Amino acid sequence: MMGKIPKSGKSFKGCVEYCMLKEGAVVLDADGLRIGEVAHTIADFNMQRKMRPGLGQAVGHIALNWSPEDAPKLTNDLMVSIAKEYLKKMKISGTQVLMVRHHDTNHPHLHLVYNRVDNEGKTISDSSQRWNNVKVSKALTLKYSFHMAKGKDRVNRQRLKGADKVKYQIYDQIKAILPTVKSVDELQKQLGKQGISMLYKYKSGTVEVQGVSFGKGEYQFKGSEVDRSLSYGKISKTITDNVREKQKQQPKERIAQLKSLVDQLREVIQQSEHETHYLNQEPQTQYLQHEPQTKYLDTPNPKIDISDDVDDEAIYGRNRQRKGQARTNTR
Template sequence: MMAKIVKGSDFKGVVDYILDKGKNAQVVAYDGLFMENKETIAMSFNAQSLMNGNVAKPVGHIALSFSKEDEPRLTNCVMGGIALEYMERMGIKDTQFFIARHFDKEHPHVHIAFNRIDNNGNTISDRHERLRSTRICKELTLIYGLHMANGKENVKRNRLKEPDKTKYELYDILKTEVGICGNWGVLVANLKRQGVEVHFSHRGQTDEIQGVVFTKNGYHFNGSKVDRRFSYSKIDAALQSNRCRERKGMMTNEYEVATPSTPSSIAQSEFFNGSLGLLNGSDSSCNAADVEANQEMAEILRRKKKRKRGMRL
């Protein structure tokens, strides 16, 4: 689920667009409006907007789009309920609105038209509305178990308009080049060959680089606006990682890791024979000592017997 937010000053224009017969529009919810026809709807909006003439763009228009994978379960009632909860979380309440579903595209989507001047003449705040909208869309996607898109790879490039078309072209180029380049010089040169200019922003009057801006087809994009991974610091870290990986690959090719050779059968034989020889020698020494000790003991006993015989005599 994702939302596209637009503000304007012409209620008739947004009503005509949303209720265009060519889009097979079906109204799924509304409040505070005379819904007899498109003219009465626009008249209702305009009448309430006069309660606060300080707002230059009182028209609120939000398109909520859903994944095609969720289409079987997205009835008009379900989509209307999700849209109403989205409005509540966005602070769009106590005001005129209508919600209509379109069938002119392959993915399910609804359009919300609302008056930014509420029923009491107060302005509905648009402060940080896109940040809040992104967070709320993610929350509702999880709450209702909707399909979670995998990211920019699934966006249909052929349906994009400028500057989004160029932004996604730049995203595809950066994704490839940042993954293979080992330094900024090579990256800048490769991007230039593909029509992308690179400019660095510095901190104050110093030489310290704090950001990068990419220019293509006359459009300028901060790196982090193309994608979070393309901020200056993250690109720099990726280039360093590529460089380290390349060096490791060169070292692996240049040097072979020497593995110790196993002792030969002869050496093993000599080793064991020597060991056994030492053990055998040790055993021989022990046996000789035992024999000598026995001989000494026998000699002592013989002498004792001899003395006893002498005493008897």
């Protein structure tokens, strides 16, 4: 559960019509108001504000939002009961209050419209209201075991409007810049480039900083209102811790760089030695001994066909005659 507080308004007509005429709107409770006709409700609010005609922004408006996980157990009676407890803790009492439930989103929510001019004509203060809203919302969430959102990262920025939208813009910018700066003054300069002002609160009569606030456009928030981690003390500590951590990492980075350089040099030296060894080797001439090769044709031995009609004596006689001629010639 979380309360969403727009900037205090001037017109009950616009606020009441938005709440009561929304499609599916249901008036759950009203105190000191007629709710039969929207015009009657507006007239009742304006009648009481005349007790403090100098108060321009007399319209109080708060939207109580629950997580979709809480929907099954959120009856109308329970929402009204929690809303009354919320208003009491916020010190909004003894005045006209209108409670209207809307069903236009997937998360249950209840609109509270109240008169900042109470029943006795006194003004209900809205100072520190946003900071108190955070504390009260968290306390009720824990008390009733409602779903607790895990940090601002899960908030749907697209649905935010007005002060809440600006607050989350400031939060996102600070969180993005904070890890990169070395001092609070540097943070102030970097935020200034993003259109975000950073103002210091000093201890009376001294230059000692007690707090910090951030502004953008028409809105201004204390650091702790933007987020509990963004008070002046916590911002200073975060920057100091970041600087120290970077200083610790620098020697390690240098050692890693030197090690990388040594490895590169070693590789170059090894490459150079390899090339030198290769150049100093005597050239080796390889002699190929080519032996003359005589190619022999494999001719099949002719077969002598010895048949029965061949005269053996004639064959052998011829051989003897040839041998005799060869001897004569040699003489």
